[in-house]
Amino acid sequence: MIQAERLTKRYGPLLAVDALSFEVAPGEVLGFLGPNGAGKSTTMKMLTGFVAPTSGDAIVCGHRVSGDARAARDRLGYLPEGAPSYPEMTVRAFLAFIAAMRGLRGPARRTAVDRAVGQLDLGDVLAQTVDTLSKGYRRRVGLAQAILHDPPVLILDEPTDGLDPNQKHQVRRLIEGMAADKIIIISTHILEEVEAVCSRALIISSGRILADDTPQGLAARARRHNAVTLRPRAAGDAAQIAEAVDALPGVDSVERADDGTVTAFPADGAPIIGDVAALAGERGWPLVELHQESGRLDEVFREITGETVS
Numbered sequence: 001m002i003q004a005e006r007l008t009k010r011y012g013p014l015l016a017v018d019a020l021s022f023e024v025a026p027g028e029v030l031g032f033l034g035p036n037g038a039g040k041s042t043t044m045k046m047l048t049g050f051v052a053p054t055s056g057d058a059i060v061c062g063h064r065v066s067g068d069a070r071a072a073r074d075r076l077g078y079l080p081e082g083a084p085s086y087p088e089m090t091v092r093a094f095l096a097f098i099a100a101m102r103g104l105r106g107p108a109r110r111t112a113v114d115r116a117v118g119q120l121d122l123g124d125v126l127a128q129t130v131d132t133l134s135k136g137y138r139r140r141v142g143l144a145q146a147i148l149h150d151p152p153v154l155i156l157d158e159p160t161d162g163l164d165p166n167q168k169h170q171v172r173r174l175i176e177g178m179a180a181d182k183i184i185i186i187s188t189h190i191l192e193e194v195e196a197v198c199s200r201a202l203i204i205s206s207g208r209i210l211a212d213d214t215p216q217g218l219a220a221r222a223r224r225h226n227a228v229t230l231r232p233r234a235a236g237d238a239a240q241i242a243e244a245v246d247a248l249p250g251v252d253s254v255e256r257a258d259d260g261t262v263t264a265f266p267a268d269g270a271p272i273i274g275d276v277a278a279l280a281g282e283r284g285w286p287l288v289e290l291h292q293e294s295g296r297l298d299e300v301f302r303e304i305t306g307e308t309v310s
């Protein structure tokens with residue numbers, strides 16, 4: 001279990017993290033989602049003991065980071081922002097060094113390094129020095145050092161930053177594979193990542209939590225959630241279709257686009273697809289499309305933070 005208790009960080013006049021409190025349980029993959037400068041990295045640095053909070057505290061698996069930092073750190077793996085490492089070391093030497101720092105010796109150390117190398121697919125670059133690696137490989141070396149000692153808690157700052165789509169997929173599968181019995185916190189500004197790997201997301205902006213929900217729960221807050229879109233074969237039918245759909249009891253409002261598409265919004269977020277489809281069948285409307293919208297996270301994110309993300 002991880003507990004953040006009113007974690008606060010000031011940099012001079014700037015309140016970077018403003019009394020954040022939350023708990024994370026094993027099996028959860030928690031996403032810190034927020035615009036640049038929201039306070040995600042600073043929160044992670046405080047959870048891992050790399051930055052001392054101005055006030056508040058964090059508890060990692062029962063150990064207070066303020067009083068028992070060593071015990072807390074032993075239980076977590078951390079991929080810092082930018083994945084810093086030792087540029088002049090080979091990948092093999094770097095991982096062996098980190099494993100030694102984690103107290104692993106002899107065969108246990110070799111097994112740990114081999115396992116992490118296999119999981120991050122680093123076999124081809126073991127003899128290369130870190131400074132000769134591409135950004136994607138450096139990130140994977142950073143991830144490998146974070147999981148070397150198989151910690152119960154993983155804190156990963158933008159784990160897929162700099163990776164190509166295949167590598168992103170691979171890292172997301174890796175996170176999923178480790179999620180069952182660990183606590184994993186990742187920070188990201190990529191919404192599809194939250195949908196792909198997180199069981200829960202905290203939307204953070206200006207150091208405060210603005211939403212704490214499942215990705216599905218967040219999407220359900222979107223105006224388009226459960227809206228129904230119909231596209232008539234002939235755009236000329238749109239006006240008549242819009243009028244009839246608007247008269248359904250569960251429909252709050254209807255919008256028409258230039259291409260003839262009609263979108264009906266539910267009155268209270270409840271599904272209206274059944275009623276709309278029944279009406280379309282009854283009237284025999286020639287349609288080329290009829291579907292229910294699920295609601296999009298980027299819409300909700302924009303509404304909540306007033307900012308756009310990629």
Ligand code: ADP
Binds near residue numbers: 035037
């Ligand atoms: P995020 O990870 O969400 O992009 P950060 O936690 O890196 O946000 O930063 C939060 C705020 O704190 C930003 O305004 C940033 O400029 C500021 N900040 C971060 N680190 C420092 C520092 N060492 N000194 C001064 N300001 C900092």
